[in-house]
Amino acid sequence: QLQLEESGGGFVQPGGSLKLSCTASEFISDYLAVTWFRQAPGKEREGISCVSSSGKRTNYIDSVKGRFTIARDNAKKTVYLQMNNLKPEDTAVYYCAAVRTYYNNNCYWDDLDYWGKGTLVTVSA
Secondary structure: OOOEEEEOOEEEOOOOOEEEEEEEOOOOOOOEEEEEEEEOOOOOOEEEEEEOOOOOOEEEOHHHOOOEEEEEEHHHOEEEEEEOOOOHHHOEEEEEEEEEOOOOOOOOOOOOOEEOOOEEEEEOO
């Protein structure tokens, strides 16, 4: 059973940066698409960024475009989310999720099979 573990959350002031990691329990090359989600207090969980199994396609929701960058390092079994220029509205628990798929350029926002337990990001002055 594939397991995912997030790390890198914490407290940061507005305008600051954090880099989240999503580390898998097994190698993830070529067959695992990964998506980052977040859930703010009192709000529904939302998908914010995804990377295809090929690593060739990434996608972002509008509210994080230009500030967040997703990247995968298959050798380290890790997908990163670099978050810059953080805002108070980015405060949330961040989760990574994955789905096994063929090597392709698809991003997945639904039907993800594997989830981490989340890491808390707090942005406040």
